[in-house]
Amino acid sequence: MGNSPKLALALVGLVLGTSLVACGDGRAGAEDAAKQLATAVSALDVGSVGFDGKESGAVNDQLKEIFQGLDPDKPAVQAGELTFDADTATFPLNYAWKVGAEEWKYTVSAQLKKSGDKWLTVWKPAMLVPELADGEIVTRSTDTPQRAAILGAGNVPLVTYRPVVKVGVDKPALGGADPADSATKLAKLVGVDPAGYAQQVAAAGPEAFVSAITLRDDGSRTITDAQISAIPGGRAVPDSLPLAPTRTFARALLGTAAEANAEQIEKSGGALKPGDTTGIGGLQQQYDAQLRGSDGIVIRAQKAGLTAEEIKAATTDPRRVLFRTEVKTGTALKTTLDPKLQQLAEDVLADVGPASAIVALRPSSGAVLAAASGPGSNGYDTAMLGQYAPGSIFKMIDSLAMFRNGMTPDSTVDCPPTLTVDGRTFKNAEGYPESSLGSVTLRDAFAHSCNTAFINARDGVSQAQLESAATSLGVAVEAPALGAAAFLGSVPGEAEGTEHAASMIGQGKVLLSPLAAAVMAGSVAKGAPVAAQLVLNPNEGVADPAAAGTETPGTTPAVPPSGDAAASAAPAPAPATAAGKPVTAAEAASLADMMRAVVTSGHAGFLSSVPGAPVGAKTGTAEFGNDSPPKTHAWIVATHGDLAVAVFVEDGGLGATTSGPLLKEFLTRAS
Incomplete structure (x- = not known):
């Protein structure tokens, strides 16, 4: 029994030490909450994050609306070192977005508030983008340069933009006509698979123009505008594409340029997007980056629902530029071909x-x-x-x-x-x-x-x-x-x-x-x-x-x-x-x-x-x-x-x- 006082003292010390840890400043919990927020914002899904006075679902919907214009891109977000003040903590959120070939980086401040034994995020749009106000969204606009030419001896253009017409069915112009009947007639006229084209027309939305074929418009085409427009919904839409002088001119050597397909877009690592023109085979593909150049991209903050008419009517642009990359035109490829x-x-x-x-x-x-x-x-x-x-x-x-x-x-x-x-x-x-x-x-x-x-x-x-x-x-x-x-x-x-x-x-x-x-x-x-x-x-x-x-x-x-x-x-x-x-x-x-x-x-x-x-x-x-x-x-x-x-x-x-x-x-x- 002689050791009982010492044992009691040790037990008191152990209990006291445990109490001190439990009553610490809560830094570990706050740091975990900050990291969880950064991870969730990186995924553009904060549905699992707790917010102070706001439903997580409502915040998540607002976040998705704010960044919808940047879809499918997502940021890389990291939380910085926390600063404590009573039951609140502030910390920087460091963002990095891939924008074309460049990076858009910025830092904003986020705040946590302690509620019981939990740390909750204080919601504000400015924690997503600097100075973003309630009711604002982020948009992206792209300026795509024309594809550069392939030149021959004496810098004579071999491949350059030449007039074409895109022939297809314009579904809003069908009136009461049967889409399948029009698609079949047009397909037979231009020589494409009728069944396959009819399926494309059927699958397209009611406002779609569904292209069947692109024809050179150099005076040599035998299919006339009158033949096309005689079919309900048939239209010939003028356009231009980078083409050689004829369909067969040095085709195996030069390659061709056409709208990028899904596989090419996926393999491009972000260099291509839907609607881009890219090289297929030959010099067009080998020198695609040189010929294509790179887009100019502008990221802006603006009021949700702002229309193009309102922007045009305003004396000063109501949008705020957040980030910009300059358009870089492609460089013509010079060859020795005569x-x-x-x-x-x-x-x-x-x-x-x-x-x-x-x-x-x-x-x-x-x-x-x-x-x-x-x-x-x-x-x-x-x-x-x-x-x-x-x-x-x-x-x-x-x-x-x-x-x-x-x-x-x-x-x-x-x-x-x-x-x-x-x-x-x-x-x-x-x-x-x-x-x-x-x-x-x-x-x-x-x-x-x-x-x-x-x-x-x-x-x-x-x-x-x-x-x-x-x-x-x-x-x-x-x-x-x-x-x-x-x-x-x-x-x-x-x-x-x-x-x-x-x-x-x-x-x-x-x-x-x-x-x-x-x-x-x-x-x-x-x-x-x-x-x-x-x-x-x-x-x-x-x-x-x-x-x-x-x-x-x-x-x-x-x-x-x-x-x-x-x-x-x-x-x-x-x-x-x-x-x-x-x-x-x-x-x-x-x-x-x-x-x-x-x-x-x-x-x-x-x-x-x-x-x-x-x-x-x-x-x-x-x-x-x-x-x-x-x-x-x-x-x-x-x-x-x-x-x-x-x-x-x-x-x-x-x-x-x-x-x-x-x-x-x-x-x-x-x-």
């Missing part, structure tokens, strides 16, 4: 059934003047992205490698009718002249495209030398100056046996695009590797090659929808960063000598009548697929003064007879 040559290339390919392409560039500068993909490409950019066995046009690369081993155009080579390598028999093309068989000059073998002569040279020309010679002529390398997604070719550095033999005639795993073929020919004309250039100002906006749905310039693109066995092979190796040993002027002169012989004594004599500078050329035919006889790619490349051109037809027989006439028409009309 509109006349581009249109000419498309006209020449207009009646070609298979996938096809014409690429023309200026060797002296590398400027891509035309990159046309024919109608048989079905929207794919065959000109820039196609991956195809080049056939005998690759003999330009063989010849360069042979020059580097000491040969000249006058050196003698052996051209037998057939040649067998590891059990595989190679032969020359049908109709090969007997007079050019046997012991002939390299020039003659090149002019008549003797496959066996070049395969015979395989032991003296390694696969690594072929790869080096290719890069020397500007192909199978990266294209940093191009500014667009492209495939510049692939030449394996290692191959043996029949695969190496096939490489000597541009088959096996050797792949080029029409662009690469034009670069190869252009490098001969220039006497140095051509660095192709299409976009002149790629750094004036955010360029995202991956967004184009294609590839970073110079890398391997997706396989084209062609069924090409060569293109369907394993992915091409990564390109070299640059030529290890650039072609010299002397080497290029020897190649030009042999290309000229193709026209003067070989099977491209039809090009001798092209006016202007002498034409040098090389034809190519490459087998692909498993058919018997096999299908063939038809190629021809040419130089004509300061112009290099490649013509390609995917399933086209012989290069001389299929692609040759297309080239002749292009060069003759371009002269």
Whole structure:
């Protein structure tokens, strides 16, 4: 019992200590209430927050009304350090809103009041927005800039705003007419799905205009306003859109611009909103940010219910500006495309059934003047992205490698009718002249495209030398100056046996695009590797090659929808960063000598009548697929003064007879 006083004293101390904690200043509870308020306002839902003298539901309704104009955006809100005064506490609320590409930040004061053992929020609109009064709401208005143009050579507009009409059913103008009947008639008139369009019209509100199709209004449309208005509710609404000169003009390369869909808006991270125009494919998508610019946004406080008429009638604007971002107009994308040559290339390919392409560039500068993909490409950019066995046009690369081993155009080579390598028999093309068989000059073998002569040279020309010679002529390398997604070719550095033999005639795993073929020919004309250039100002906006749905310039693109066995092979190796040993002027002169012989004594004599500078050329035919006889790619490349051109037809027989006439028409009309 001697310890009883001490035990009693300890118990008294414990009770006293507990009482002191219970009767503290309540800071922890107030801090919890402040954090709960900040979290609730961040979600724009304060239904779970206790308010002093106000129903939570009523406050929540008022908050939603205040911020309805900013929907669907929400702020990030954090509570600052509390200051106590008797049974009240005040603290800052720090707001951050994402407004376009900028942030709207501000700080307001909020107050808590203790009621029993709870901390309640003192409601006032100014705790949401600085100086916001009862009866005021927050609004947002947006000023969207027009999309910038895509320009061609000499800054000629290629894609610019052109007049259109949006054709559809205006439901308020239906009168007593049946919406489904009008929708069906209009759909049949303009060539859209009647059932699908009728569903759209039925689902739209009673005041809606439901667009069925947008037509160019350049005097060429065959559907007239009278035909449209003859249908109850039918209307043609004038508008303008960023368009190329024609529906097909460089479409695969340029892409298109259209109203953003829900998926694009969701993926944009807030950069796009409903009604915005955005790029789809090609340069329009790759340089979308540069072309689109950014909205100017104004956040205002104003009396709820304020009408546009009242604002217009007021001597001073009754609204108060809270935050503003300036509109930033897009920057025009400058390209090297020559509109006349581009249109000419498309006209020449207009009646070609298979996938096809014409690429023309200026060797002296590398400027891509035309990159046309024919109608048989079905929207794919065959000109820039196609991956195809080049056939005998690759003999330009063989010849360069042979020059580097000491040969000249006058050196003698052996051209037998057939040649067998590891059990595989190679032969020359049908109709090969007997007079050019046997012991002939390299020039003659090149002019008549003797496959066996070049395969015979395989032991003296390694696969690594072929790869080096290719890069020397500007192909199978990266294209940093191009500014667009492209495939510049692939030449394996290692191959043996029949695969190496096939490489000597541009088959096996050797792949080029029409662009690469034009670069190869252009490098001969220039006497140095051509660095192709299409976009002149790629750094004036955010360029995202991956967004184009294609590839970073110079890398391997997706396989084209062609069924090409060569293109369907394993992915091409990564390109070299640059030529290890650039072609010299002397080497290029020897190649030009042999290309000229193709026209003067070989099977491209039809090009001798092209006016202007002498034409040098090389034809190519490459087998692909498993058919018997096999299908063939038809190629021809040419130089004509300061112009290099490649013509390609995917399933086209012989290069001389299929692609040759297309080239002749292009060069003759371009002269």
